Amino acid sequence: MIVRSRSRDSVRGLTLIELLVAMAVGLIVVAAAVSALTVARRGFTTVDAASQLRDNGRFAADMIQRIGVQTGYRDVFFAATLRQATATDPAPSIMGFDNAKVNLTNPLTTSTTRPGTEAGTGSDVLILRYQSAQAHTMVAGSTDADKTMIDCAGNAQATVADINTAAARDTLLASIFSVGLSQGEPSLLCTYYDTATSSWLSSPIVQGVENFQVLYGVDGVTAGTAPAANAPSPNVPNAYLRADQITVTGNSAATNANWRRVRSVRIGMVLRSAKGAAQDSQSQTFYPFGPTKSSANGALGSAFASNNDVGTVFQPTPDGRLRQTLTFTIHLRNDQGL
Known part of the structure; x- marks a missing residue:
C-alpha cells in the first residue's frame, strides 16, 4: 500500500501564465514608482534652482547697493573745503562703459570690446568710486583709515593719503562691476585694486549672471552734449x-560734467541656473529692466x-536652464560734484 503525504499533496507551483502576469504587475508597479521618483526629483531640482537664483539675486543686489550708497563719499575734511579753481579736472x-568688459590694464579709463559669441554679450561695466575716511581727524599727520569703506571684494583700506598733500583730495577707492567667465x-565680477600686488584683479561674486545692464539717471543732460552753463541741478x-x-566725443571736461549729474543708477540682470533645472526648454524673451510699457499701447518691456x-531685450538659446530677471534702482546719496 502506498502512503501519500498530505503536505506533499497540498504543495503546488505557479503556472507559466501566472508567473508572467505577476512579473507584468511587478514591472508596472516599479515603472510607476520610478516615474513618481523622477517627477519628484525634477520638481525638487527646479525648486532648489529657483531658490538659489533668488538667493544669488538678493546677494548681487545687496552688494551693488552697498557699494552704490558709498559712491561720491569724501572725507569730511575735503567735503567741508572748496577745491582750488586752478586744480585739474578730477x-x-x-x-561706466556700454556693451563692454573690463580692461585690467587700466579699467578706470578704457574697456575691452566683448566678442559677439562670448557669454555676457551686451553686458555693461559699472565703475563706482569713493574715499576712505580718516580714523583720527584731529591728529596731525594721521593716515589711519577708519575702515568703514570697503570695495566690492570686501577689502577695507588700512591707510589714507595725508590730507596735507595735493593728491589726497582725489585719492579714491574703486569698485567695478561687470560680467565675465x-x-x-x-x-558677475568684482574688479578692484590689490595693494599687495599693485595691480587690478577680478574675482567672481555671483555665478550665473549672463546679462548685466546699466542706465544712469541724469538731470539736465542731453545725450551726447555737455550740460548748459549754470544749468540748475x-x-x-x-x-x-x-x-x-x-x-x-572729444571733450573730456564735458563728459566729466555729465557724469557728475548722475543722480541714480538703474540695474537690470538676468541670472541663470545650471542645466536641467527647467521643466521644459521653451524659447523665452527677458527684459532686464523690467516688464513695464513705454505707453498704454507699448509692447511689454518697451520702457x-x-x-x-x-x-535690453535678451533671448537666450533654450538650454533647459531656469532664468530670472532682477531689476532695481540705486539713488546716489552723496554729492557727485567736485
Whole structure:
C-alpha cells in the first residue's frame, strides 16, 4: 500500500501564465514608482534652482547697493573745503562703459570690446568710486583709515593719503562691476585694486549672471552734449541714459560734467541656473529692466528696451536652464560734484 503525504499533496507551483502576469504587475508597479521618483526629483531640482537664483539675486543686489550708497563719499575734511579753481579736472565718482568688459590694464579709463559669441554679450561695466575716511581727524599727520569703506571684494583700506598733500583730495577707492567667465560660467565680477600686488584683479561674486545692464539717471543732460552753463541741478533724474550717451566725443571736461549729474543708477540682470533645472526648454524673451510699457499701447518691456542698447531685450538659446530677471534702482546719496 502506498502512503501519500498530505503536505506533499497540498504543495503546488505557479503556472507559466501566472508567473508572467505577476512579473507584468511587478514591472508596472516599479515603472510607476520610478516615474513618481523622477517627477519628484525634477520638481525638487527646479525648486532648489529657483531658490538659489533668488538667493544669488538678493546677494548681487545687496552688494551693488552697498557699494552704490558709498559712491561720491569724501572725507569730511575735503567735503567741508572748496577745491582750488586752478586744480585739474578730477575723474568723476561714477562712470561706466556700454556693451563692454573690463580692461585690467587700466579699467578706470578704457574697456575691452566683448566678442559677439562670448557669454555676457551686451553686458555693461559699472565703475563706482569713493574715499576712505580718516580714523583720527584731529591728529596731525594721521593716515589711519577708519575702515568703514570697503570695495566690492570686501577689502577695507588700512591707510589714507595725508590730507596735507595735493593728491589726497582725489585719492579714491574703486569698485567695478561687470560680467565675465568664471569656471566656464558667465558671472558677475568684482574688479578692484590689490595693494599687495599693485595691480587690478577680478574675482567672481555671483555665478550665473549672463546679462548685466546699466542706465544712469541724469538731470539736465542731453545725450551726447555737455550740460548748459549754470544749468540748475535739482538732484532729481529726468532721463535715463546709456554710458555712451553721457560721453561727449572729444571733450573730456564735458563728459566729466555729465557724469557728475548722475543722480541714480538703474540695474537690470538676468541670472541663470545650471542645466536641467527647467521643466521644459521653451524659447523665452527677458527684459532686464523690467516688464513695464513705454505707453498704454507699448509692447511689454518697451520702457527701457532699445535696439540701440544690446542686451535690453535678451533671448537666450533654450538650454533647459531656469532664468530670472532682477531689476532695481540705486539713488546716489552723496554729492557727485567736485
